[in-house]
Amino acid sequence: MIQILLRDKLDDCITRWHAAGYDVIGPQKNNNVTRFAPVEKASELDLEIILTDRTVKELFFPQTEPMFRYRIGKQAIDTEEYLPPGRKRIIFGSRPCDASAMAIDDPLFGWDFKDTYWFQRRNETVMVTIACTESDDFCMCTSLKLAPDSPLGSDIMLRPVAGGKGWHVELLSERGREAFDRIEALLDDSAAEKEPIANVPKRFDLDVCREWLADPENFESHFWKEISIRCIGCGTCTFLCPTCHCFDFQDEGDTYSGIRRKNWDSCSFALFTMHTSGHNPRSTQSSRWRQRIMHKFNYFPGKFSMNSCSGCGRCSRQCPVDMGITETLQEITKTAK
Amino acid sequence: MSIQEQYRKKAAELLSSGEVKLVIGYGAGTTPDRRRPLFVRSADETSKLHLDAACEANLSGYLVTEGLLADRKKVGIFLGPEGIRSVNILASESQLDPDQIVIMGFNREAESVSALEGSNVRDFPAMLAALKEQAPGAGEQALVERIENMTPEERFTFWQAEFEKCIKCYACRQVCPMCYCRRCIVDNNQPQWVQTSSHTLGNFEWNLVRAFHLSGRCVECGGCDRACPVNIPLRLINRRMAMEVLDAYDHFSGMSPDQETVLASFKKDDPETFIL
Amino acid sequence: MTEKTNNGRQNIYKPAIMKIVDKRDEAPGVKTLRLEFLDPLDHEMFRLHYRTGMFGLYGIFGEGESTFCVASPETRKEYIECTFRQSGRVTSSLANSEIGDLVTYRGPYGNRFPIEEFYGKNLLFIAGGIALPPTRSVIWSCLDQREKFGKVTIVYGARTVADLVYKHELEEWQNRSDIDLVLTVDPGGESPDWQHHVGFVPTVLEEAAPSPDNCIAVLCGPPIMIKFTLISLRKLGFQEENVYTTLENRMKCGVGKCGRCNVGSVYICKEGPVFTAAEVSKMPQSDL
Numbered sequence: 001m002i003q004i005l006l007r008d009k010l011d012d013c014i015t016r017w018h019a020a021g022y023d024v025i026g027p028q029k030n031n032n033v034t035r036f037a038p039v040e041k042a043s044e045l046d047l048e049i050i051l052t053d054r055t056v057k058e059l060f061f062p063q064t065e066p067m068f069r070y071r072i073g074k075q076a077i078d079t080e081e082y083l084p085p086g087r088k089r090i091i092f093g094s095r096p097c098d099a100s101a102m103a104i105d106d107p108l109f110g111w112d113f114k115d116t117y118w119f120q121r122r123n124e125t126v127m128v129t130i131a132c133t134e135s136d137d138f139c140m141c142t143s144l145k146l147a148p149d150s151p152l153g154s155d156i157m158l159r160p161v162a163g164g165k166g167w168h169v170e171l172l173s174e175r176g177r178e179a180f181d182r183i184e185a186l187l188d189d190s191a192a193e194k195e196p197i198a199n200v201p202k203r204f205d206l207d208v209c210r211e212w213l214a215d216p217e218n219f220e221s222h223f224w225k226e227i228s229i230r231c232i233g234c235g236t237c238t239f240l241c242p243t244c245h246c247f248d249f250q251d252e253g254d255t256y257s258g259i260r261r262k263n264w265d266s267c268s269f270a271l272f273t274m275h276t277s278g279h280n281p282r283s284t285q286s287s288r289w290r291q292r293i294m295h296k297f298n299y300f301p302g303k304f305s306m307n308s309c310s311g312c313g314r315c316s317r318q319c320p321v322d323m324g325i326t327e328t329l330q331e332i333t334k335t336a337k
Numbered sequence: 338m339s340i341q342e343q344y345r346k347k348a349a350e351l352l353s354s355g356e357v358k359l360v361i362g363y364g365a366g367t368t369p370d371r372r373r374p375l376f377v378r379s380a381d382e383t384s385k386l387h388l389d390a391a392c393e394a395n396l397s398g399y400l401v402t403e404g405l406l407a408d409r410k411k412v413g414i415f416l417g418p419e420g421i422r423s424v425n426i427l428a429s430e431s432q433l434d435p436d437q438i439v440i441m442g443f444n445r446e447a448e449s450v451s452a453l454e455g456s457n458v459r460d461f462p463a464m465l466a467a468l469k470e471q472a473p474g475a476g477e478q479a480l481v482e483r484i485e486n487m488t489p490e491e492r493f494t495f496w497q498a499e500f501e502k503c504i505k506c507y508a509c510r511q512v513c514p515m516c517y518c519r520r521c522i523v524d525n526n527q528p529q530w531v532q533t534s535s536h537t538l539g540n541f542e543w544n545l546v547r548a549f550h551l552s553g554r555c556v557e558c559g560g561c562d563r564a565c566p567v568n569i570p571l572r573l574i575n576r577r578m579a580m581e582v583l584d585a586y587d588h589f590s591g592m593s594p595d596q597e598t599v600l601a602s603f604k605k606d607d608p609e610t611f612i613l
Numbered sequence: 614m615t616e617k618t619n620n621g622r623q624n625i626y627k628p629a630i631m632k633i634v635d636k637r638d639e640a641p642g643v644k645t646l647r648l649e650f651l652d653p654l655d656h657e658m659f660r661l662h663y664r665t666g667m668f669g670l671y672g673i674f675g676e677g678e679s680t681f682c683v684a685s686p687e688t689r690k691e692y693i694e695c696t697f698r699q700s701g702r703v704t705s706s707l708a709n710s711e712i713g714d715l716v717t718y719r720g721p722y723g724n725r726f727p728i729e730e731f732y733g734k735n736l737l738f739i740a741g742g743i744a745l746p747p748t749r750s751v752i753w754s755c756l757d758q759r760e761k762f763g764k765v766t767i768v769y770g771a772r773t774v775a776d777l778v779y780k781h782e783l784e785e786w787q788n789r790s791d792i793d794l795v796l797t798v799d800p801g802g803e804s805p806d807w808q809h810h811v812g813f814v815p816t817v818l819e820e821a822a823p824s825p826d827n828c829i830a831v832l833c834g835p836p837i838m839i840k841f842t843l844i845s846l847r848k849l850g851f852q853e854e855n856v857y858t859t860l861e862n863r864m865k866c867g868v869g870k871c872g873r874c875n876v877g878s879v880y881i882c883k884e885g886p887v888f889t890a891a892e893v894s895k896m897p898q899s900d901l
Contacts, residue, residue, distance in 0.1 A: 031498055031499070031502065032567075032568040033567045033568050053566065053567065053568075054504075054567070063504050063505070063535045064534040064535045064536050067624075067626055067627075070675070072674055072715070076715070077630050077674060079628075079674075081624055081627065083624075108869075108870060111869050111870070111883075112868065112869065112883065113625045113868040113869070113870075114625065115625065115626075115870060116623060116624050116625070137367065137368045138367070216897065219877070219897045219899070219900075220897075220899065229376050230373065230374040230375075230376070230399075232398070232508075232511040232512055233511050234506050234507050234508035234510070234512065234564070235504075235507055235508070236506045236508045236564070236566045238506075239505075239506045239566070240566055245870065245872060246871055246872030246873065247866070247870070247871050247872075248533070248865055248871070249626070249677060249865050249866075250533050250534055250677070251674060251675050251676060251677055252532055252534060253674075253675055254675060255675050258674065258675050260626075260674065261534050263534050263535065264504070264505075264535070265865075265871070265872075266506070267873070269507075271524050272873050273862065273863050273873050274863065275862070275863055276679075276700040276701035276704070277700065279836075281862060281900055281901060282900070287899070287900070291875075291900075294877075294878075295872070295875075299875065299878040302878050303878075316367060318566045320394075320508050320511075320512045320560075320564035321373055321374055321512075322366045322367055322371050322372075322373035323373075324367075326367070327367070526701075526702050527701070527702050
């Protein structure tokens with residue numbers, strides 16, 4: 001027998017989680033954009049969205065985050081630290097690609113030096129993920145050796161049962177234990193069939209691409225210029241990417257007081273690597289696109305044994321000029337074979 | 338012969354005769370409903386060019402890619418009416434020599450496209466004059482008017498909710514043919530004119546600065562609006578500014594390469610109602 | 614993986630506060646600041662971790678942070694000296710600070726020169742212009758234990774006489790019998806009373822012709838100088854494994870997260886800034 005959470009018990013579920021001190025955050029369509037936001041009732045959730053426009057990344061690594069307030073005096077500088085609010089949270093209805101992406105970035109933010117902002121939020125958040133039974137033309141998790149029901153990064157996995165009445169519930173991690181216990185009494189035993197997971201076609205051969213990228217000869221290949229010729233150098237792909245983690249520090253204020261912030265930054269921007277002298281190691285858009293692909297599929301896996309991509313496909317789905325990782329890796333697959 | 342066939346043939350002729358070194362057009366996209374910018378350098382690749390109602394992007398921004406026109410060679414380009422207007426503005430702002438641009442012009446109707454007569458940017462005065470007289474799209478105008486009729490507080494709330502979504506990816510700027518500055522004002526840090534952080538205030542600053550910089554220059558191609566990954570109706574801001582310059586200066590941007598710029602030229606009889 | 618914190622602090626991005634105790638003009642637009650920690654705990658952590666070659670992020674709240682090497686040696690950890698050219702927003706603000714003013718510091722970060730491995734060897738230091746500071750940190754680390762090394766040769770060049778930094782120390786080294794100091798300025802950069810070489814560093818180096826036998830070279834300078842000096846060193850018979858250099862790139866975090874300082878797969882902030890020429894030649898050259 002498998003435990004089922006029926007859709008009509010979702011309100012009870014949210015109430016119980018709230019009572020246990022959790023904020024519940026889920027996918028919503030608001031003001032023409034789909035994203036994760038706090039919910040009070042199940043009716044506020046939009047669980048039919050295949051994938052939100054914005055990722056769950058912003059719940060762990062906001063687009064702008066105050067780090068310190070500073071006040072400068074003659075004898076001392078007072079700094080007051082802003083830390084994340086420290087509230088237990090349940091992210092309900094994230095997709096396996098988004099959840100995986102958070103786990104992919106863990107080693108980066110913990111590499112030697114630990115980023116408090118990231119880990120405090122990670123530790124206080126339970127990811128309740130819903131496996132995908134539908135996909136679109138841009139989904140590519142299977143090409144990344146992940147799947148529409150990958151457990152990576154999820155604490156509780158929900159798998160839709162046929163007919164849309166509810167979900168099979170599976171506890172995957174100790175972090176999810178309390179959230180699971182709180183709703184266990186609401187679960188029904190059932191033999192209901194699981195709906196088959198989405199059939200996401202394999203769009204490129206990752207192993208072939210990895211090998212091609214690792215060959216130093218290909219760093220200078222004309223391929224990079226050709227593939228990126230229409231890239232306009234905006235930050236859409238990086239900011240909507242759940243694994244892209246680059247950031248900038250910015251001080252806002254005056255000589256006496258202000259705030260130091262940590263802001264999203266993008267390797268697509270020319271200024272990202274520009275030295276004050278004017279020298280720019282990555283002075284062309286093609287060198288910047290190469291960096292993005294190399295970083296995700298060569299450098300990052302070399303350091304952390306994971307690709308810095310979970311196959312959500314947002315880069316291709318949202319690109320103003322219809323570029324993206326899929327096209328590049330498809331072309332590499334062709335070139336390399 | 339369909340306009341697509343006609344322009345494929347024309348592009349092939351231009352390339353094989355050596356008249357142009359490159360044709361910038363549209364190619365097939367990831368999905369059947371998508372078109373993507375395509376750079377064609379030889380006649381045998383021209384069969385990859387597409388032209389249909391899905392070709393929405395204003396490609397003229399690629400013309401000011403650093404160094405592209407430096408060799409004085411010509412470039413062919415597929416342009417809708419907005420693209421033609423953009424080339425006029427780029428020429429009037431000395432960003433390119435209009436005689437280096439060979440235009441394959443087209444008009445988009447609901448489901449189809451038709452060819453525009455002419456190949457030099459100066460060849461379209463009648464079409465542009467008609468465009469100036471044309472009433473803007475009814476749906477869009479209705480939304481502009483709805484916002485106009487709001488109280489200042491309501492209007493502020495409306496835009497606050499929109500700009501709260503902005504993530505400062507600068508897709509609006511990067512896709513815009515008019516945003517060709519080598520160093521954008523937001524990228525200056527001495528002094529830091531605009532806060533780079535993407536909080537609501539910083540987002541207001543950015544989007545309003547851009548609106549002012551586009552006043553009298555925007556051709557309302559809708560590129561920023563389509564590019565915005567969080568669907569901010571940027572087009573409305575530009576629409577409003579276009580109405581303003583039309584009212585105040587009878588200025589419809591991009592009429593000819595010799596058109597004077599609105600905010601960078603001075604006339605003795607300019608209305609000065611803003612000076613008390 | 615070991616867990617490190619920034620000078621023992623929980624928040625790795627929180628800087629220590631330092632006071633400017635001395636300020637020197639080195640060359641037009643180039644200044645040296647000597648800094649002391651306000652908090653003894655910060656100072657203790659610095660003492661514990663700092664080794665020659667490591668870098669720091671120096672800053673002014675309200676302006677930001679800027680990355681440069683610690684120009685003082687690991688043999689002198691009472692203070693930090695940093696030398697920088699005034700060029701951007703942060704360096705301008707640092708340059709305008711006065712003795713007694715407070716600045717921020719994060720670090721020390723990165724790897725170091727393996728000075729113990731240089732024991733018993735001859736040392737050749739080659740620096741160009743504003744790149745003397747990272748070299749100087751190694752020079753003093755060695756001079757402060759002079760007996761452990763063989764012959765010491767320093768070749769230093771700048772565009773003009775005015776652009777030479779650490780002039781007081783050059784004079785001191787000039788007067789020491791246990792150092793060979795070769796000074797040069799680019800043609801046209803000499804002053805009427807200039808008594809040293811005129812010519813580019815690689816040429817002057819080849820003329821001086823130091824022996825590669827049992828010798829370690831430390832080479833710091835602008836990319837173009839490095840490129841041609843490496844050719845000269847090869848001509849002189851130096852193996853790339855015995856030539857050390859430092860790389861720099863734009864950085865924000867200094868601790869391998871902000872994603873911009875990598876050259877190929879190598880993060881300058883964590884795997885560098887000190888590399889052998891052999892390591893550098895394995896990097897994708899167009900990413901430098």
